[in-house]
Amino acid sequence: MFDRRLFRNLDYLLLIAVLAIMAVSLVIITSATLANPFGDPMFYVKRQAIRFLIGFIVLIVVISIDYTQFYRFSHYLYGLNLVLLVAVLFVGKQTGGAQRWIDLRVFELQPSEFAKIIIIISLARHLASREGNFDSLFSVVPSFIYVFVPIGLIFLQPDLGTSLVFIVILFGMLFLAGVRMRHLLTYAIGGAAIGLPLLWFKLKTYQKMRLMVFLNPDTDPLGHGYQLMQSMIAIGSGGLRGKGIFEGTQNQLEFLLEQHTDFIFSVLAEEAGFIGGVVLILLFMLLIFRVIRTAYIAKDTFGALICIGVATMLTFQILVNIGMTIGIMPVTGLPLPLMSYGGSSLLMNMIAIGLVLNIGMRRHNIMF
Amino acid sequence: MAKSMLKRLRVFSALVVLVAIVLTSRLAWLQIYQYDHYFARAETNRMRELPIGAPRGEIYDRNGELLVGNRPGFVVSVLDLNKRDQPDVVAYLSELLEMEEADISAKIWDQRYRSFAPIRISTKPVSAEVVAQIEERRIDLPGVIIETQPMRYYTEDSLAAHALGYVGAIGREELLKMQEQGRFYRGTDSIGKFGVEKTWEEYLRGQDGILRVETNRFGRRIQVLDKKDPIPGNNLTLTLDARLQKIAEQSLTEVIDNLRGEGNDQAGKGAVVALNPNTGEILAMVSFPSYSPSTFNENFIKLRDDRDNPLLNRAVSGAYPVGSTFKMVGAAAALEEGIISIRSIISCTGRKVFFPNDPARGCFNNAVHGSLDVVQALAKSCNIFFFELGKRTGIDRLIAYAEDFGFSRTTGLQDLEGERAGSLLRREEGKFWPVGNVLTAAIGQGHTITPLQLANFSAMLANGGTHYRPFLVKGVSDKSGETILTVEPEIINQLEYKDDTWEAIHQGMEAVALPGGTAASMRNLPVKVAGKTGSAQVSLSGSHKAHSLFVGYAPADAPEIALAVIVEHGGLGGQAAVPVARQIFAEYYAAE
Numbered sequence: 001m002f003d004r005r006l007f008r009n010l011d012y013l014l015l016i017a018v019l020a021i022m023a024v025s026l027v028i029i030t031s032a033t034l035a036n037p038f039g040d041p042m043f044y045v046k047r048q049a050i051r052f053l054i055g056f057i058v059l060i061v062v063i064s065i066d067y068t069q070f071y072r073f074s075h076y077l078y079g080l081n082l083v084l085l086v087a088v089l090f091v092g093k094q095t096g097g098a099q100r101w102i103d104l105r106v107f108e109l110q111p112s113e114f115a116k117i118i119i120i121i122s123l124a125r126h127l128a129s130r131e132g133n134f135d136s137l138f139s140v141v142p143s144f145i146y147v148f149v150p151i152g153l154i155f156l157q158p159d160l161g162t163s164l165v166f167i168v169i170l171f172g173m174l175f176l177a178g179v180r181m182r183h184l185l186t187y188a189i190g191g192a193a194i195g196l197p198l199l200w201f202k203l204k205t206y207q208k209m210r211l212m213v214f215l216n217p218d219t220d221p222l223g224h225g226y227q228l229m230q231s232m233i234a235i236g237s238g239g240l241r242g243k244g245i246f247e248g249t250q251n252q253l254e255f256l257l258e259q260h261t262d263f264i265f266s267v268l269a270e271e272a273g274f275i276g277g278v279v280l281i282l283l284f285m286l287l288i289f290r291v292i293r294t295a296y297i298a299k300d301t302f303g304a305l306i307c308i309g310v311a312t313m314l315t316f317q318i319l320v321n322i323g324m325t326i327g328i329m330p331v332t333g334l335p336l337p338l339m340s341y342g343g344s345s346l347l348m349n350m351i352a353i354g355l356v357l358n359i360g361m362r363r364h365n366i367m368f
Numbered sequence: 369m370a371k372s373m374l375k376r377l378r379v380f381s382a383l384v385v386l387v388a389i390v391l392t393s394r395l396a397w398l399q400i401y402q403y404d405h406y407f408a409r410a411e412t413n414r415m416r417e418l419p420i421g422a423p424r425g426e427i428y429d430r431n432g433e434l435l436v437g438n439r440p441g442f443v444v445s446v447l448d449l450n451k452r453d454q455p456d457v458v459a460y461l462s463e464l465l466e467m468e469e470a471d472i473s474a475k476i477w478d479q480r481y482r483s484f485a486p487i488r489i490s491t492k493p494v495s496a497e498v499v500a501q502i503e504e505r506r507i508d509l510p511g512v513i514i515e516t517q518p519m520r521y522y523t524e525d526s527l528a529a530h531a532l533g534y535v536g537a538i539g540r541e542e543l544l545k546m547q548e549q550g551r552f553y554r555g556t557d558s559i560g561k562f563g564v565e566k567t568w569e570e571y572l573r574g575q576d577g578i579l580r581v582e583t584n585r586f587g588r589r590i591q592v593l594d595k596k597d598p599i600p601g602n603n604l605t606l607t608l609d610a611r612l613q614k615i616a617e618q619s620l621t622e623v624i625d626n627l628r629g630e631g632n633d634q635a636g637k638g639a640v641v642a643l644n645p646n647t648g649e650i651l652a653m654v655s656f657p658s659y660s661p662s663t664f665n666e667n668f669i670k671l672r673d674d675r676d677n678p679l680l681n682r683a684v685s686g687a688y689p690v691g692s693t694f695k696m697v698g699a700a701a702a703l704e705e706g707i708i709s710i711r712s713i714i715s716c717t718g719r720k721v722f723f724p725n726d727p728a729r730g731c732f733n734n735a736v737h738g739s740l741d742v743v744q745a746l747a748k749s750c751n752i753f754f755f756e757l758g759k760r761t762g763i764d765r766l767i768a769y770a771e772d773f774g775f776s777r778t779t780g781l782q783d784l785e786g787e788r789a790g791s792l793l794r795r796e797e798g799k800f801w802p803v804g805n806v807l808t809a810a811i812g813q814g815h816t817i818t819p820l821q822l823a824n825f826s827a828m829l830a831n832g833g834t835h836y837r838p839f840l841v842k843g844v845s846d847k848s849g850e851t852i853l854t855v856e857p858e859i860i861n862q863l864e865y866k867d868d869t870w871e872a873i874h875q876g877m878e879a880v881a882l883p884g885g886t887a888a889s890m891r892n893l894p895v896k897v898a899g900k901t902g903s904a905q906v907s908l909s910g911s912h913k914a915h916s917l918f919v920g921y922a923p924a925d926a927p928e929i930a931l932a933v934i935v936e937h938g939g940l941g942g943q944a945a946v947p948v949a950r951q952i953f954a955e956y957y958a959a960e
Binding site: 172175176178230232233234235236237238239240249250253254255269273274277278281282284285288289292295296301304308311315318319322323326327328 | 372377380381385390392394399402403406409584585
């Protein structure tokens with residue numbers, strides 16, 4: 001199945017970054033879930049470790065298929081994606097006012113997570129096939145339509161955060177595909193001018209509250225502002241060196257909420273301090289720059305575009321998630337890649353990283 | 369790779385670096401620059417402080433006998449009560465404590481976010497029996513704990529209740545007053561409400577300890593972080609002599625009981641004060657009827673509504689007509705002013721008209737005493753003699769001498785609140801003054817006085833005119849016995865009368881307790897007593913019996929105790945007050 005020569009081109013540095021982030025994740029999840037209703041302090045971390053293993057198996061599967069195969073199947077993937085997104089609206093499980101999950105018995109599937117990677121692949125093909133034809137303002141309209149169909153479906157769930165991720169991925173890939181800067185700016189500003197007021201009316205009350213609280217955290221310190229306030233107290237009180245792993249009072253005494261999922265960074269920053277937080281940010285930088293490097297060495301535009309899609313997605317999710325915990329981004333339900341407890345997001349990230357490794361491994365046209 | 373694409377990858381990389389810089393900068397701002405602020409907030413989040421009640425200081429009599437102490441009171445509380453066990457526990461406690469289940473559940477619910485602190489279920493201390501029952505069923509009652517809190521304990525129940533006072537839950541106004549004075553009290557604290565417990569609150573109150581506990585978001589206690597032990601309040605040593613106090617209370621009670629037994633249903637109130645004439649120390653202070661400070665809070669409504677007003681300290685707040693005990697003032701004035709000498713004789717004819725248009729006045733029972741000097745006049749309490757002295761001295765000079773002895777002014781006692789000043793029947797410019805009033809005033813009618821003033825009067829007669837400030841607290845010491853404060857006797861006024869004046873008065877008062885005197889029943893006591901009886905009519909119609917009074921001191925040659933006794937509606941002459949005083953002196957000196 002594998003050609004040995006392919007392994008010479010495997011990006012081991014990228015893999016090391018992934019493993020290092022996962023190691024940090026396991027330690028912090030352990031600390032964040034010591035007190036849980038299941039009686040076993042390792043309950044959560046064991047499950048996450050198994051997911052990491054499954055993630056690596058999926059990653060191996062992904063790198064074993066030549067990524068150019070995905071080019072051929074991308075239309076089918078796009079179609080499957082739409083089916084799943086429509087399905088979730090009808091058979092999805094309702095949690096916290098949103099319908100995001102499909103219960104597959106074995107595990108709960110979150111189609112919007114997989115939609116990210118499918119959109120990256122299919123948009124990469126879409127843009128690669130139009131390479132060099134982006135001179136006029138209207139030349140990108142088909143690309144917008146192409147992406148806005150799935151975005152619309154996700155928005156209906158509703159999942160504002162993930163919808164935003166798609167828009168950012170779209171802009172990142174359009175930028176690399178050669179769309180003029182001023183055209184992108186025109187669309188960005190125009191879209192914001194029309195979209196934001198419309199959006200405000202569509203937002204649910206809790207989403208509005210989150211935004212209000214972000215603009216002024218003191219509006220509701222016991223309700224919606226609570227999470228944000230407690231997160232900032234946790235991080236600020238961590239100081240330079242942190243309170244020590246398993247010693248964070250905000251974490252252990254449960255003042256933090258969702259501390260093993262959305263607010264896992266708060267736990268890290270409280271217990272490992274500024275040093276711990278910066279180390280994690282540097283690991284993410286290493287990961288992202290290895291992805292950008294892969295875009296640079298990719299043998300075709302399709303591969304380069306996929307890499308940039310993945311890099312944009314990772315960067316944006318890191319910015320929004322960490323930004324949320326430190327009070328510079330509104331509270332959205334975006335998980336921190338490879339760090340947050342959970343399956344769908346992890347699986348999607350492992351597929352994305354597999355694709356990047358795949359592109360890096362097959363950068364030369366090897367004759368078999 | 370196309371050149372434009374390369375350029376765009378560089379721009380893209382720059383944006384990624386920018387993201388990292390923004391996140392790192394914000395992180396540095398929160399974790400390094402604002403560290404102190406957030407660390408403090410995290411600490412406030414998790415720490416809760418619980419007060420540990422400090423025992424109040426103890427109160428001892430002058431000989432070191434414990435009058436007021438503390439003993440543990442048991443309170444049933446729940447701490448960390450499991451939701452699953454709650455119904456059973458509540459049901460059991462409801463039965464044991466005789467409380468409604470709903471009330472218990474409401475208490476637990478009200479404090480659900482404060483579960484780091486024990487939730488008190490029983491509103492008042494429970495009996496040792498209840499404690500034993502809970503201890504026996506310990507395993508079936510998870511989350512139920514017995515808390516102990518120091519309880520005020522009055523060793524002799526109602527002994528000296530009015531002087532000691534009582535303690536109760538702090539009220540709103542008291543709380544505000546204390547806050548104004550910069551003294552920290554909690555709404556759940558106790559405070560001295562009356563007597564020495566109130567006036568010496570600052571010394572008696574201890575300093576609460578602190579239990580610092582760590583709690584989680586739900587207010588559940590995780591662990592105890594540290595503990596600062598409470599500092600008990602300081603101990604007071606009183607001037608009271610517990611033995612004398614007991615004798616005085618028993619004597620007054622017995623006499624009043626006897627009076628009532630003989631059909632005098634107006635009797636039922638009275639007061640006794642004993643001072644050390646050489647210092648001003650209050651040796652005994654009795655007000656009848658009394659109350660029990662231990663059960664004060666339970667019986668408050670009943671005590672408050674009692675028509676005999678047992679909560680009133682009659683010794684300092686009751687003002688009574690002075691009656692014949694005033695005659696020493698008349699004697700002192702006449703002797704000092706040179707109007708009479710110790711040998712001057714005045715003839716008593718039983719009844720006499722002193723002023724035109726003034727009705728004839730006479731002695732008790734219209735007795736005819738014949739020729740008397742001042743000593744005999746005091747011994748027999750001859751009204752005619754003192755009418756004559758009063759007429760000769762004149763009202764203004766007479767009143768000036770009364771003021772010398774502290775009449776119409778408070779004695780200066782600072783250890784109790786509510787001291788009254790009494791009053792004098794005096795002539796005022798521009799107001800009608802019937803000439804006969806000077807006669808009325810001369811035999812003590814129309815003036816009022818408190819038992820404490822009367823005792824002070826007695827002390828000044830005994831010690832030759834020194835007015836000491838009466839006091840109840842001799843000294844303060846801390847828990848380890850270290851003296852913090854010693855109260856020294858304080859002279860408020862010193863009368864400079866001639867020795868002959870004192871000699872005449874002393875002889876007269878000694879003659880009172882000798883055969884032929886009005887308190888001749890005191891002649892065969894183990895100690896030589898000097899005194900004076902008095903009775904004060906309280907109603908012209910005679911519907912109410914007169915108050916019975918006695919002032920005196922003993923031993924007559926070297927006074928140790930100056931005494932004042934008042935028995936309300938005890939009857940004329942020394943019918944009631946003398947037996948009280950006699951019994952006090954007899955029992956106090958019999959034991960020595």
